[in-house]
Amino acid sequence: xxxxxxxxxxxxxxxxxxxxxxxxxxxxxxxxxxxxxxxxxxxxxxxxxxxxxxxxxxxxxxxxxxxxxxxxxxxxxxxxxxxxxxxxxxxxxxxxxxxxxxxxxxxxxxxxxxxxxxxxxxxxxxxxxxxxxxxxxxxxxxxxxxxxxxxxxxxxxxxx
Amino acid sequence: xxxxxxxxxxxxxxxxxxxxxxxxxxxxxxxxxxxxxxxxxxxxxxxxxxxxxxxxxxxxxxxxxxxxxxxxxxxxxxxxxxxxxxxxxxxxxxxxxxxxxxxxxxxxxxxxxxxxxxxxxxxxxxxxxxxxxxxxxxxxxxxxxxxxxxxxxxxxxxxxxxxxxxxxxxxxxxxxxxxxxxxxxxxxxxxxxxxxxxxxxxxxxxxxxxxxxxxxxxxxxxxxxxxxxxxxxxxxxxxxxxxxxxxxxxxxxxxxxxxxxxxxxxxxxxxxxxxxxxxxxxxxxxxxxxxxxxxxxxxxxxxxxxxxxxxxxxxxxxxxxxxxxxxxxxxxxxxxxxxxxxxxxxxxxxxxxxxxxxxxxxxxxxxxxxxxxxxxx
Amino acid sequence: xxxxxxxxxxxxxxxxxxxxxxxxxxxxxxxxxxxxxxxxxxxxxxxxxxxxxxxxxxxxxxxxxxxxxxxxxxxxxxxxxxxxxxxxxxxxxxxxxxxxxxxxxxxxxxxxxxxxxxxxxxxxxxxxxxxxxxxxxxxxxxxxxxxxxxxxxxxxxxxxxxxxxxxxxxxxxxxxxxxxxxxxxxxxxxxxxxxxxxxxxxxxxxxxxxxxxxxxxxxxxxxxxxxxxxxxxxxxxxxxxxxxxxxxxxxxxxxxxxxxxxxxxxxxxxxxxxxxxxxxxxxxxxxxxxxxxxxxxxxxxxxxxxxxxxxxxxxxxxxxxxxxxxxxxxxxxxxxxxxxxxxxxxxxxxxxxxxxxxxxxx
Ligand code: SF4
Ligand code: SF4
Numbered sequence: 001x002x003x004x005x006x007x008x009x010x011x012x013x014x015x016x017x018x019x020x021x022x023x024x025x026x027x028x029x030x031x032x033x034x035x036x037x038x039x040x041x042x043x044x045x046x047x048x049x050x051x052x053x054x055x056x057x058x059x060x061x062x063x064x065x066x067x068x069x070x071x072x073x074x075x076x077x078x079x080x081x082x083x084x085x086x087x088x089x090x091x092x093x094x095x096x097x098x099x100x101x102x103x104x105x106x107x108x109x110x111x112x113x114x115x116x117x118x119x120x121x122x123x124x125x126x127x128x129x130x131x132x133x134x135x136x137x138x139x140x141x142x143x144x145x146x147x148x149x150x151x152x153x154x155x156x157x158x159x160x
Numbered sequence: 161x162x163x164x165x166x167x168x169x170x171x172x173x174x175x176x177x178x179x180x181x182x183x184x185x186x187x188x189x190x191x192x193x194x195x196x197x198x199x200x201x202x203x204x205x206x207x208x209x210x211x212x213x214x215x216x217x218x219x220x221x222x223x224x225x226x227x228x229x230x231x232x233x234x235x236x237x238x239x240x241x242x243x244x245x246x247x248x249x250x251x252x253x254x255x256x257x258x259x260x261x262x263x264x265x266x267x268x269x270x271x272x273x274x275x276x277x278x279x280x281x282x283x284x285x286x287x288x289x290x291x292x293x294x295x296x297x298x299x300x301x302x303x304x305x306x307x308x309x310x311x312x313x314x315x316x317x318x319x320x321x322x323x324x325x326x327x328x329x330x331x332x333x334x335x336x337x338x339x340x341x342x343x344x345x346x347x348x349x350x351x352x353x354x355x356x357x358x359x360x361x362x363x364x365x366x367x368x369x370x371x372x373x374x375x376x377x378x379x380x381x382x383x384x385x386x387x388x389x390x391x392x393x394x395x396x397x398x399x400x401x402x403x404x405x406x407x408x409x410x411x412x413x414x415x416x417x418x419x420x421x422x423x424x425x426x427x428x429x430x431x432x433x434x435x436x437x438x439x440x441x442x443x444x445x446x447x448x449x450x451x452x453x454x455x456x457x458x459x460x461x462x463x464x465x466x467x468x469x470x471x472x473x474x475x476x477x478x479x480x481x482x483x484x485x486x487x488x489x490x491x492x493x494x495x496x497x498x499x500x501x502x503x504x505x506x507x508x509x510x511x512x513x514x515x516x517x518x519x520x521x522x523x524x525x526x527x528x529x530x531x532x533x534x535x536x537x
Numbered sequence: 538x539x540x541x542x543x544x545x546x547x548x549x550x551x552x553x554x555x556x557x558x559x560x561x562x563x564x565x566x567x568x569x570x571x572x573x574x575x576x577x578x579x580x581x582x583x584x585x586x587x588x589x590x591x592x593x594x595x596x597x598x599x600x601x602x603x604x605x606x607x608x609x610x611x612x613x614x615x616x617x618x619x620x621x622x623x624x625x626x627x628x629x630x631x632x633x634x635x636x637x638x639x640x641x642x643x644x645x646x647x648x649x650x651x652x653x654x655x656x657x658x659x660x661x662x663x664x665x666x667x668x669x670x671x672x673x674x675x676x677x678x679x680x681x682x683x684x685x686x687x688x689x690x691x692x693x694x695x696x697x698x699x700x701x702x703x704x705x706x707x708x709x710x711x712x713x714x715x716x717x718x719x720x721x722x723x724x725x726x727x728x729x730x731x732x733x734x735x736x737x738x739x740x741x742x743x744x745x746x747x748x749x750x751x752x753x754x755x756x757x758x759x760x761x762x763x764x765x766x767x768x769x770x771x772x773x774x775x776x777x778x779x780x781x782x783x784x785x786x787x788x789x790x791x792x793x794x795x796x797x798x799x800x801x802x803x804x805x806x807x808x809x810x811x812x813x814x815x816x817x818x819x820x821x822x823x824x825x826x827x828x829x830x831x832x833x834x835x836x837x838x839x840x841x842x843x844x845x846x847x848x849x850x851x852x853x854x855x856x857x858x859x860x861x862x863x864x865x866x867x868x869x870x871x872x873x874x875x876x877x878x879x880x881x882x883x884x885x886x887x888x889x890x891x892x893x894x895x896x897x898x899x
Contacts, residue, residue, distance in 0.1 A: 011877060014365035018862065024360045025297055025599045025861040032598035036304050039603070050311075052318035052333065080230035115233035115324045116332060129318065181696050203700065203867055294770060294864025300600035360861070366771060367863050518700070518781075519774075519866045 049131045054114040057084075057107050058130035059147035066155040067148055069126035071102030078121035083112040102148055109135060110143035178206075181518075185214045190525070191288060192532030194506075203517045208510050216536040223496040228254050228463045229327055231496070236322035238500065239534035241281040242476035244273045246498075247326040249483045252407055253472035254328040257465045257487065264409075265453040266330045268446050271409035272343065273313075273325065274474075275439040279350070280309040281477035282432045282439075285529045289429065290361050292526040293370065298361055305353050308346045312339065328463055330456025343447050347440050354436060362429060371426035375512035375524035378423060385511070386504040389479025390431040391528050395423030401475040413445045425520075428527040464491050478502055478529050502534035543839050546662030573665050577651055581803055588802040589616045591849075592856055599860045623798075626791040631694065634788065638692035643789065643796035645685030650803040652678045657810050658736055660820045660841035671732035672724060675811065676717050679766065682804070683709040686768075686775065686785050689797070693788040701784030704867055705775035708765060711874040715762035718882040719755040722889045723815045726752065736819035743818040746825075749897065751889040756816045758878055758885070760855070763808035765870065768801065770859035774867055809851035813844060817851075820844040 028034065038047075049055065061067050071088040089103040105127075119127055127147065137143060179202075184195040193214035199206040219238060223231040228250075235246035248270055255262060283306045290298025310320045316336045317323040325332050361367050377387065382395040392399045400417040402410045418434045420427040465487035473482040479501025486495040505528045513521050552572075557565045590605070590613065597604025605612030630636065656675050658664035668674070683706055690702015726748045727735045738744075745752050765772040776784030786797045813819060820840035824832045865873065 011881070017363050017365045020359045021361075021364050021861050022857060024356055025857065028601050029595065029599045029857060032594075034601060035597075035603050036307070036601045037603060039606075050315045050318070050336075052316070052336070053314060054318040078230070080226050080233060113233055113322070114319065115230075115322075116318065117230065117233070117324075120327075120332070179696070181700075203704075290863065294773065295862060296596070296770075297600050297860050300602065304601060361863065364863065366865055366869075369869055370863065370866055517866055517868065519864070 049133060051131075052129070053131050053133075054116055054129040055132045056109055056114070056130045056135065057112065057118060057127050057147070059105060059127050061149055061152055062155065065149060065152045067126055067152050068124045068155050069102050069105055069122075069148060070124055070154060071100060071105075072123065074121045074123060075118035075127060078117045080115065080117065081111055081113060083108045084118055101154060105147040107145050107147050108143065109145060110140060183521075185211075190532070191530060194530065194532050194535070196509075196521075196525075198513075198518070198521065200518065203519075205513045205516055205518060205521050208513055208521065210506055210509060212506070212532075212535050214536065215533060217533070219537045220496055220498060224493055227491045228465070228493070231493070232326060232328075233322070233324040235498075236324055237533060238498065238537055239476060239478065239481070239502065239531050240321050241284055241531055242277050242478065242481070243321060243323055244270075244277040244325065245474050245476040245481055247324065248274065248408070249472050249474040249476075249481055251326040251328050252474065253470050253483045253485055254463065254465065256472060257468070257470045257485070258328075258463070260329055260457060260459070262330055262457060263453040263455070264451045266455060267409040268450045269331060269335055269455070270326065271413070272443055272446050272450075273317075274408070275442045276309050276312060276343070278477045279436050279439050280306050282436050283309075285432060285477075285526075286357060286361075289523075289526040292522045293361075293367065295361060295367075298357075301353075301356065301360070305350060308342070308349065312342045312346065315339070315342065327456065327459075329459040330454070332456075334455040335450075340447055340450070343443060347444060347447075350436075351440065354433070357433060362426075362433065368426065370520070370523060371429060371527075372424060373422075374425040374516065374520055375527075376422065376424045377508065377512055379421075381508065381511060382423065385508040387479070387508050388504065389475070389477070389501050389529075390418075390435060391428050391505050392479065393418060394420045394427040394431050396421045399480060401473050401480050405473060407472075407474060409446060413442050415442050425524055425527045432529070462491050464489060465493070473499070476501060478531065478534065479505060498537060500534045500537060502530050502532075506530055506535050544661045549662050573655075577654060581650065581654065581799065584806060585799040585802045586616045586620060588805060588852065589619075589798075591852070592802070595853065595856045596860045599857070620795065623795040624792055628791040628793060629788075631788050633694040635692035635694070638688045639788075640793075642685045642689035642692065643793040643800075645688065646682050646800040647796045649678055649682040649685070650800050650807065652681075653807050654803070654810075656732060657814065658733055658819055659844050660839070663841065664733065667731065667733045669729075669731045672720055672730045672735070672815070675732075675807075676713065676720060679716075679804075679807070680709065680713050682800070689789070690775075690785040693785070695788050697781040698785050698787050701775040701781050701787070705768060705785060707867070708768070708772065708774060708870055711871055712762045712765040712878075715758055715874060715878045715882055716766060718879070718886060719759040719762065720811075720815060722751060722755040722882070722886050723748070725886070725889050725893055727815075732814060732819075736814060736821060739818035739821050740824060742825055743816065743821070743823070745816040748889065749892060751885050751892055752816065754881065754885045755889070756812070758882055759812060759816070760808075760851070762874075762878060763812065764855050764858060765874075767804040767808055767855075769805065769855060771862035771864050772870060773859070773864060774870065805852055805855060806848065809848045809855065810844075812851050813847040817847045 059067050059069060071086055073086045073088070076084045076086045085106040086102065087104040087106065088100045090098050090100050093099050114129075116129060119129055135143070179200045181198045181200055182195060183198055184190040185193040190196065195211040195214065197209040197211060199208070217237070219234050222234060226234070232247050232250050235250055236243040239246055283302045287299040287302030290302070313323060314320050316333070316339050317325040318333075377391070377395045379396045382392045382397040387395070387397070388399045396419055398404075398417060398419060401407075402415075403417045415438050418431050418438060420431055465485065467487055467489040470485045470487070471482060473480050475481070480499065481501055482499030484497040484499065485493050488494040509525060509528060512524050516524070553565070553569065556568055560568070593615075594604045605615035608615040608618050630639070653675055655665045656667075656671055658667070686705045686709075687702045690698045690700075690705065693699075723735075723744055724730055726744055727738045729735060729738065739747070745756055748755070768775050776786065781787070786794055789797060818824075820843050822832070822835035822838060822840065822843050824835060
């Protein structure tokens with residue numbers, strides 16, 4: 001008799017736990033408007049990344065097409081995987097002195113691990129982390145970028 | 161026909177062969193590129209042989225050519241679910257070697273981040289376990305609740321998985337002003353949602369029947385195989401590094417090291433759920449008391465460790481994670497070795513699965529909580 | 538031509554009369570068969586696709602997602618697009634398969650579906666076969682489907698498929714028993730095996746309500762066993778994707794895979810329709826007693842809508858199971874059947890006999 005009682009208890013108890021599980025999912029099943037996902041390409045306009053979000057390395061330029069990079073190459077040294085190449089050139093300043101400035105700040109997005117070390121290393125805050133998150137391209141070579149814009153100059157007052 | 165009859169009635173003429181099934185490297189329940197060669201008899205597993213190395217990336221060797229601040233970011237990519245603990249282990253090791261005392265604020269923030277990472281990792285583990293058992297919906301509930309944590313990380317660290325938030329001597333940034341509020345919101349939210357996990361999966365009679373008494377790991381075996389983390393503690397092996405060798409702010413907080421004695425799949429599951437409750441308690445004790453101060457001490461431009469050997473262990477979400485650095489006084493390590501919990505936990509699998517069904521193999525594997533890059537490195 | 542959405546008997550009769558007035562009896566039969574065949578193929582394809590869509594939306598709702606929402610309004614055309622994609626896919630014949638059986642298997646599975654569906658009365662007059670052992674016939678034919686699954690598992694030359702196929706065999710053969718026994722329970726109540734007879738017997742109240750407790754127990758057992766027979770979660774061992782990747786249809790592609798896929802969903806429909814017919818009165822509107830105002834109000838909705846309403850409710854229930862519960866293990870499936878469902882079922886038959894003998898049912 002006791003065995004039979006236990007048997008029935010087991011069956012009903014098992015059933016009860018199953019019903020509880022159904023209750024949890026049922027709560028969401030019958031409120032289908034409470035979804036948590038986002039419709040991605042539609043909300044592209046509104047989608048705001050957090051300010052510290054690391055999407056890519058960029059070099060901000062001001063309205064006169066001037067940047068802050070002195071071409072010191074510290075970011076190249078700090079980068080763990082060689083994503084940055086600095087090509088500098090020497091020019092003659094007005095007072096006839098020779099000076100090395102940045103020619104090309106080459107950045108390989110395809111190799112970058114977005115570790116933020118280059119940004120920390122830069123003494124003049126010339127590079128920062130950008131917020132762009134759609135990096136898909138049709139050709140891998142498009143991932144290699146030159147960060148200083150053509151014809152750009154170094155800002156006044158940035159010392160070596 | 162006569163031939164067949166002869167074969168059937170003279171069974172010694174039937175050629176038998178072991179029945180091998182390859183689970184992986186491309187298989188939904190190995191959670192990565194792990195290959196398990198299972199020897200079966202019908203549905204019953206005779207033995208298994210894990211084959212690893214499909215995504216070996218040579219991180220230890222790579223570290224030898226990188227400077228100390230640079231190599232931290234590689235540890236994110238090993239056990240990507242406890243990236244923060246891995247980062248911290250390396251930083252602690254370097255700081256101990258240089259005898260740098262980090263500010264209290266750093267310790268508190270690191271501990272909070274550790275525990276958040278632990279919760280996030282256990283959530284993802286919970287999703288995957290449910291899915292391995294055939295309950296698809298758990299996957300989405302777990303990910304839904306993990307999202308607020310990832311938002312917290314993204315706001316403060318700038319990334320969702322590979323944070324690289326620790327640097328030798330402190331942190332990369334100070335916490336975001338919203339940090340405390342968001343963490344508290346999350347704890348409030350998750351305290352409501354966690355019981356749902358119990359009702360949906362662990363309270364369920366099917367789940368209990370499937371996991372209780374399955375894949376029992378004794379305490380002696382756990383110690384012998386070096387199984388740590390919740391998997392080891394389910395067998396009664398007290399191995400919580402946070403308690404045994406406290407680091408960062410763990411000495412200041414009160415929490416329990418959850419232990420069980422059964423060592424079966426169900427308790428390995430249950431302990432992780434309980435750890436989430438404990439983690440929330442730890443965070444609650446710290447979050448309002450983060451002391452003011454610097455978020456990093458000023459380190460030299462080029463960090464050189466003194467000659468010698470240094471070891472530091474932390475409790476990652478999967479068990480004891482250790483960093484062993486041999487330095488010859490240069491700016492990069494002479495040799496660097498990671499003791500990863502997943503590696504030891506994987507190889508005990510063969511002991512656990514003898515005589516279980518294939519479906520149980522998947523369940524046991526799920527509760528060992530394997531992360532493949534952690535094993536392969 | 539008399540036409541009414543409430544009763545299709547006149548419509549069928551007038552088509553028959555029209556055809557036989559101008560054709561010989563043989564041609565009349567052939568053309569009628571052709572019409573019925575085309576209607577069934579259309580029904581299976583469209584309702585199958587609808588079920589796939591419904592399943593996606595239901596699981597999306599449970600998982601707090603939106604579900605398909607790109608192709609067509611609310612993603613309604615998504616499954617049709619998927620189906621077209623499947624049709625255009627290459628049909629792969631892996632090395633070492635037993636070609637004849639490998640190609641035969643999907644047809645067995647889908648043919649079973651058609652045979653069973655032909656037994657169902659969708660509305661008064663909308664049933665193509667009706668004979669005195671209808672329920673028995675349905676259970677008999679439904680076990681033929683498993684042969685297709687076994688063949689698929691065996692002939693694919695794939696270990697996962699083989700395990701899946703064998704699992705499916707063990708599972709369906711044992712759950713057949715529970716399905717049969719709970720149907721017997723209801724047959725005791727209805728006194729007939731003829732499907733139209735069973736439906737007509739529920740004009741004054743559904744059997745679920747008429748049979749009190751034993752009918753309810755049989756109802757629960759039937760739904761559990763029926764879910765198991767359709768190989769759906771939590772009984773989806775034959776294709777348990779976390780263990781066996783795809784189970785018995787791992788090696789199939791293109792249209793053959795589509796056949797398995799469609800057959801799975803139509804089996805879901807079959808189980809739901811059987812529940813509807815045996816327990817919930819088929820196309821009968823919700824009636825209590827005879828000739829009162831409530832019944833008249835319920836009669837306003839056409840029977841065919843009643844039928845599909847009930848079917849969809851049961852299907853929703855079964856989908857809800859799938860997305861909630863973890864999968865059982867193979868030995869637990871057998872334990873559940875032989876240790877729990879079978880004894881309860883046998884006991885239930887006795888209970889039902891007592892209820893019927895004592896005249897406690899309405
Ligand atoms: S973010 Fe890291 S990997 Fe990328 S360029 Fe900067 S230092 Fe190199
Ligand atoms: S970006 Fe900064 S660190 Fe890099 S070369 Fe320019 S100034 Fe130097």
